[in-house]
Amino acid sequence: MPEHYNIDTPDDLRRLPVTSLQHLCGEIRSFLIDHVASNGGHFSSSLGVVELTVALHYVFNTPEDKLVWDVGHQAYPHKLLTGRKSRFHSNRLLEGISGFPSRDESIYDAFGTGHSSTSISAILGMACAAKYRGDHTRQHIAVIGDGAMTAGMAFEALNNAGYEQPNMLVILNDNNMSIDANTGALQNYLTELTTGKHYNALKSHIRKLLTHPGQPANWPVEVARKLQKAVKGGLLRYSNLFEALNIRYFGPVDGHDLPKLVHVLEKLKPIPGPKLLHCVTTKGQGFAPAMTDHAKWHAPKKFDRATGATLDADTTTTFQQVFGDTLITLANSNPKIIAITPAMLSGSALTNMKKQMPERVFDVGITEQHAVTFAAGLAADGLLPYCTIYSTFLQRAYDQVIHDVALQKLNVVFCIDRAGVTGQDGPTHHGAFDIAFLRCVPGIIGASPMDAEDFRDLLFTAQAGESHGPFAVRYPKGTTAPLPPTAGFRKLAIGKGRKIRSGRDIAILSLGPVGQYVTAACKELEAYHLDVAHYDLRFFKPLDETLLHEVFSRFSTVITVEDGCIQGGAGSAVMEFMVEQGYHVTLKRLGLPDTFATQGTQQQLHELYGYDKKGIVQAVREVAGRVKKPEADFQIH
Ligand SMILES: Cc1ncc(C[n+]2csc(CCOP(=O)(O)OP(=O)(O)O)c2C)c(N)n1
Ligand SMILES: CC(=O)[C@@H](O)[C@H](O)COP(=O)(O)O
Numbered sequence: 151m152p153e154h155y156n157i158d159t160p161d162d163l164r165r166l167p168v169t170s171l172q173h174l175c176g177e178i179r180s181f182l183i184d185h186v187a188s189n190g191g192h193f194s195s196s197l198g199v200v201e202l203t204v205a206l207h208y209v210f211n212t213p214e215d216k217l218v219w220d221v222g223h224q225a226y227p228h229k230l231l232t233g234r235k236s237r238f239h240s241n242r243l244l245e246g247i248s249g250f251p252s253r254d255e256s257i258y259d260a261f262g263t264g265h266s267s268t269s270i271s272a273i274l275g276m277a278c279a280a281k282y283r284g285d286h287t288r289q290h291i292a293v294i295g296d297g298a299m300t301a302g303m304a305f306e307a308l309n310n311a312g313y314e315q316p317n318m319l320v321i322l323n324d325n326n327m328s329i330d331a332n333t334g335a336l337q338n339y340l341t342e343l344t345t346g347k348h349y350n351a352l353k354s355h356i357r358k359l360l361t362h363p364g365q366p367a368n369w370p371v372e373v374a375r376k377l378q379k380a381v382k383g384g385l386l387r388y389s390n391l392f393e394a395l396n397i398r399y400f401g402p403v404d405g406h407d408l409p410k411l412v413h414v415l416e417k418l419k420p421i422p423g424p425k426l427l428h429c430v431t432t433k434g435q436g437f438a439p440a441m442t443d444h445a446k447w448h449a450p451k452k453f454d455r456a457t458g459a460t461l462d463a464d465t466t467t468t469f470q471q472v473f474g475d476t477l478i479t480l481a482n483s484n485p486k487i488i489a490i491t492p493a494m495l496s497g498s499a500l501t502n503m504k505k506q507m508p509e510r511v512f513d514v515g516i517t518e519q520h521a522v523t524f525a526a527g528l529a530a531d532g533l534l535p536y537c538t539i540y541s542t543f544l545q546r547a548y549d550q551v552i553h554d555v556a557l558q559k560l561n562v563v564f565c566i567d568r569a570g571v572t573g574q575d576g577p578t579h580h581g582a583f584d585i586a587f588l589r590c591v592p593g594i595i596g597a598s599p600m601d602a603e604d605f606r607d608l609l610f611t612a613q614a615g616e617s618h619g620p621f622a623v624r625y626p627k628g629t630t631a632p633l634p635p636t637a638g639f640r641k642l643a644i645g646k647g648r649k650i651r652s653g654r655d656i657a658i659l660s661l662g663p664v665g666q667y668v669t670a671a672c673k674e675l676e677a678y679h680l681d682v683a684h685y686d687l688r689f690f691k692p693l694d695e696t697l698l699h700e701v702f703s704r705f706s707t708v709i710t711v712e713d714g715c716i717q718g719g720a721g722s723a724v725m726e727f728m729v730e731q732g733y734h735v736t737l738k739r740l741g742l743p744d745t746f747a748t749q750g751t752q753q754q755l756h757e758l759y760g761y762d763k764k765g766i767v768q769a770v771r772e773v774a775g776r777v778k779k780p781e782a783d784f785q786i787h
């Protein structure tokens with residue numbers, strides 16, 4: 151940030167002459183590039199809205215006027231201008247500031263975001279609240295991207311806004327990109343609007359016709375007036391999607407032309423009712439590599455700012471790679487397999503499959519609810535969809551999982567990516583709840599692999615048999631030991647776990663890759679003369695009752711470990727079994743406590759919440775009475 155401008159708050163900004171603003175934008179960009187180059191984070195969306203952010207805080211009276219950033223991954227310039235410059239070095243770090251707007255963090259963050267397409271509903275709520283209170287002066291602004299605009303929620307809100315008619319401004323930040331290429335008919339429509347093919351051409355034809363020197367003079371005044379009214383109220387209105395919803399459409403405007411933006415926003419300010427300003431920007435503006443390879447620069451890791459080369463390139467195998475490769479292999483031998491992603495094509499490692507078999511991969515936009523019901527439709531017609539959704543985003547489609555898939559016993563494979571803590575995106579993005587919200591759904595099969603081989607086998611098993619209804623496989627973001635070179639597929643028995651290690655003193659039941667921590671902990675516990683048995687549950691539904699009977703009849707102390715919320719999770723399922731079967735043993739459940747897990751690296755969070763190797767060793771020693779339990783289960787200093 152510019153030392154000589156010394157901008158800490160929008161008030162400082164508003165004291166600058168409009169002519170200084172472009173220079174300030176350059177300095178903000180430079181700061182952002184430096185910061186993300188050394189720390190990683192969301193990048194190109196923020197670079198794309200620098201001018202827009204400056205213009206909004208310049209023209210509107212934030213924080214009194216309300217400003218909501220959709221998704222919030224583009225809000226870094228907003229954070230820098232609203233008092234968080236000095237703390238920005240801690241962005242996304244444990245105990246640092248959030249990478250997204252957060253009401254806990256700043257009065258300038260009118261609404262917390264992280265998940266997409268909530269901004270119009272939220273700002274409409276605030277605008278209606280102001281109207282209800284009789285406040286007709288406060289301004290309400292939502293900034294939403296073209297990707298976020300593809301979601302049903304955005305249209306539900308527009309539908310409502312066009313009816314309620316409160317004072318609000320939606321800024322459609324159209325950079326013609328989602329994380330990957332934006333898909334869907336809306337994108338084509340927006341491109342038509344920006345290139346002026348239809349709406350703007352029609353507008354100017356009509357204007358010409360009505361102002362033609364000869365014509366109107368020859369028409370009776372009344373006829374000309376009626377014609378004008380009809381054209382504006384009908385033809386023009388219904389040729390624009392937003393106008394048809396009773397929302398005044400303005401634009402397109404160049405979102406990097408700062409004086410123009412300031413001028414347009416000033417003009418829009420006094421216009422009552424809901425308005426939409428179509429703003430065209432370039433994702434990654436100001437950093438050449440990010441302006442071309444958009445997907446790569448959406449949220450890069452550390453990089454060399456001079457060359458754009460990635461630093462600390464990760465060469466380890468990830469669950470995502472295993473998923474992408476396995477699905478291609480399975481699809482090659484099973485023509486029924488179809489992949490679906492709601493706008494997370496590269497994040498879900500489906501890019502190669504899309505290249506190899508484009509007609510079998512559907513990127514349906516940011517539409518989790520639709521994605522699930524679309525999968526249900528494909529399944530109802532005999533295909534086998536692998537519906538790949540991040541755990542946190544699946545929360546949106548809960549009713550669709552129940553009503554459209556499970557109730558109809560349709561064969562949909564839910565590939566639940568980013569299960570467990572996801573890291574620096576923090577509480578909005580952790581996959582904490584899927585076990586708890588899925589395991590109460592009748593008939594669903596729910597599994598989580600401990601390693602890459604098991605993962606492949608589960609994906610194979612989900613298509614290798616008779617009809618099974620919904621089959622969910624949850625797996626985390628990140629690294630796994632690579633597959634053995636000769637690994638073939640094994641069909642796994644549904645609802646069967648496995649014994650990893652025998653032991654006499656205590657049994658640990660784990661679900662998913664955290665089983666690796668358990669393996670390491672059991673070894674370490676030998677040094678404390680504790681002989682610990684380890685079982686991999688593999689399935690959280692149905693539970694392996696035979697295995698559980700064995701465990702509860704042999705051990706008086708049992709610990710469960712999972713990367714998910716404790717309340718309602720796999721450990722809770724085990725506890726229900728124990729109580730229902732009349733076993734009386736000491737049971738300790740490790741996982742995420744009853745709080746929204748904070749941000750930090752995955753490793754830091756596993757440690758913080760006590761289910762990494764160290765936490766497991768500690769828990770075993772505590773329940774075995776070898777060490778005293780600390781005061782609190784977990785603490786954030
Ligand atoms: C409900 C939900 N689904 C998916 C995502 C992941 N996601 C974050 S940003 C993004 C793309 C948004 O595109 P757009 O709104 O155009 O913003 P841009 O990245 O282009 O600035 C996606 C898919 C999310 N945050 N929330
Ligand atoms: C803002 C958002 O929702 C995405 O950009 C998300 O941060 C991607 O997460 P991954 O990096 O784990 O794909």
Ligand SMILES: [Mg+2]
Binds near residue numbers: 324325
């Ligand atoms: Mg976009």
